[in-house]
Amino acid sequence: MSDVQKFIDETVKGNDVVLFMKGTPQFPQCGFSGQVVQILDYLGVTYKGVNVLADDEIRNGIKQYANWPTIPQLYVKGEFVGGCDIVREMFQNGELSTHMQDAGVPVSQPG
């Protein structure tokens, strides 16, 4: 495993909820990343944001890591949950909140 893949793997497995995104949770630099930030903030989930624009190796590496060509990417308990479309769909039908709770991640706003 290359250094960057190792870094990604450790980040994903070492934090309950990780969002690889463009920009930061405070200042998203892409509308798709911003949507996922809004959803996580709405649910009141604590998460780690990784800004892929700050590091080209991570930006490319994360696409290989999940075999997923786009950013944002949401991971819960080490597992890839999806990109913006999937996260939005799961949020809208209440699945995301259930998924977090099932994984043992506290949610302040169920549903």
Added chain:
Amino acid sequence: MAMDSAEIERLIKQALPDAKIEIRDLAGDGDHYAATVISEQFRGKTRVQQHQLVYAALKGQMGGQLHALALQTVAPE
């Protein structure tokens, strides 16, 4: 860089011949699309796996030449 919606449809059809595909050009700039894809091949797969099938069909264009494709994947009723 932009990509024609007919080209997107052609690539998806090539990989998923039974697919029913509806593509909308969201911004009219040939770069931001929304697609609904219905295929028997999605049955029993997770959403991540379903989207991966479509991305694989697009042969690396997604995230490159094609900036934004909002995807919804469904198995037929």
